[in-house]
Amino acid sequence: MPIKISHQFDAGAIDVLRADAPSAIELNIRKDSHADITQWFFFRVQGARETALTMRFLNAGQSAYPDGWKDYEAVASYDRETWFRVPTSFDGQVMTIDHTPTHDSVYYAYFEPYSWERHLALLDSAQLSPLVQLVDLGSTIDGRDLNMLVIGNPAAEKKVWVIARQHPGETMAEWFVEGMVEALLDPANPFGRQCLTEAEFYVVPNMNPDGSVRGNLRTNAAGANLNREWMNPTMARSPEVFLVREKMHEVGCDLFLDVHGDEGLPYVFVAGSESLPEFTAEQAAAQQKFIADFKIASPDFQDEHGYGATPFTAETLTMGSPYVTHAFGCLSLTLEMPFKDNANDPDPEAGWSGARSAELGKSILQPVLQALRAQ
Ligand SMILES: [Zn+2]
Numbered sequence: 091m092p093i094k095i096s097h098q099f100d101a102g103a104i105d106v107l108r109a110d111a112p113s114a115i116e117l118n119i120r121k122d123s124h125a126d127i128t129q130w131f132f133f134r135v136q137g138a139r140e141t142a143l144t145m146r147f148l149n150a151g152q153s154a155y156p157d158g159w160k161d162y163e164a165v166a167s168y169d170r171e172t173w174f175r176v177p178t179s180f181d182g183q184v185m186t187i188d189h190t191p192t193h194d195s196v197y198y199a200y201f202e203p204y205s206w207e208r209h210l211a212l213l214d215s216a217q218l219s220p221l222v223q224l225v226d227l228g229s230t231i232d233g234r235d236l237n238m239l240v241i242g243n244p245a246a247e248k249k250v251w252v253i254a255r256q257h258p259g260e261t262m263a264e265w266f267v268e269g270m271v272e273a274l275l276d277p278a279n280p281f282g283r284q285c286l287t288e289a290e291f292y293v294v295p296n297m298n299p300d301g302s303v304r305g306n307l308r309t310n311a312a313g314a315n316l317n318r319e320w321m322n323p324t325m326a327r328s329p330e331v332f333l334v335r336e337k338m339h340e341v342g343c344d345l346f347l348d349v350h351g352d353e354g355l356p357y358v359f360v361a362g363s364e365s366l367p368e369f370t371a372e373q374a375a376a377q378q379k380f381i382a383d384f385k386i387a388s389p390d391f392q393d394e395h396g397y398g399a400t401p402f403t404a405e406t407l408t409m410g411s412p413y414v415t416h417a418f419g420c421l422s423l424t425l426e427m428p429f430k431d432n433a434n435d436p437d438p439e440a441g442w443s444g445a446r447s448a449e450l451g452k453s454i455l456q457p458v459l460q461a462l463r464a465q
Pocket residue numbers: 257260350351
């Protein structure tokens with residue numbers, strides 16, 4: 091039976107160069123739909139049961155983050171529920187996956203996908219809680235709904251904003267939000283309960299619906315990197331940021347988390363707003379306290395490895411987290427999770443995963459609660 095490779099499904103993305111021999115499959119990582127960025131892949135292989143596959147990604151060296159392929163292992167799944175890592179190597183130009191599937195159909199991806207269907211299911215189940223309002227902020231360029239969950243007591247003065255997947259291929263960010271929302275709505279979770287007495291939560295589980303379904307790593311349907319649009323978003327180019335930013339200015343913001351994945355570093359870390367010229371000692375102390383509390387709440391979080399000091403440039407305020415500190419003066423962090431694994435506590439089977447991201451999402455409520463009480 092011949093090998094068949096397909097990608098016409100939610101978030102599917104690959105260019106097939108040749109697939110006539112299982113030992114010499116040649117692929118290119120596909121560009122984002124409207125931008126010159128290659129990194130995300132997700133495809134299905136049929137007809138290779140008990141057949142050794144060698145899949146070479148010829149353009150890996152030209153991808154957006156070639157460092158992302160060093161010490162990286164791709165994920166695979168037979169049922170799109172359980173994902174596992176498969177042997178992967180990178181020679182500086184070509185990335186190669188060697189794997190022998192044990193079933194007729196197998197999926198391979200850059201990271202455990204978070205489907206549009208699961209996104210809708212997250213919204214559906216959350217709205218059944220009496221604590222939740224499901225809000226439609228508007229429509230994306232492709233006509234998808236940009237939805238937000240408003241959770242908790244509208245009378246609470248403090249407003250916490252959490253957004254995820256500005257970069258749509260960073261699916262771990264929505265796994266994180268799923269875990270956080272679950273903890274917030276769990277009547278047995280004391281951090282969830284206490285957080286909701288302190289603040290109202292504004293949660294945008296997927297900031298980039300079009301990019302997610304199109305299988306983009308970093309951009310929306312207009313080719314915009316949403317995390318460079320915060321100074322001057324427009325409805326034509328970046329409606330997702332325009333609509334969320336407008337709502338933030340309407341209701342206010344006392345704590346902001348922008349959730350991402352990092353292609354290179356095998357660690358969980360945050361980037362703060364310390365590069366802002368107006369950053370005060372008080373803001374620095376609040377940021378440090380959050381980091382210290384988060385380390386206690388989750389052993390997966392650390393602050394030894396990260397981006398380090400970055401200078402303030404014209405680009406800084408185009409990014410969500412520094413923009414929010416600048417506009418609202420509040421604690422505001424970009425949270426990064428690995429595509430690879432947590433090198434401090436690796437899992438050879440799954441690497442960093444949806445499940446670990448969700449656990450991290452639950453644990454964030456502990457430092458959030460401490461930060462709200464300290465305000
Ligand atoms: Zn990102």
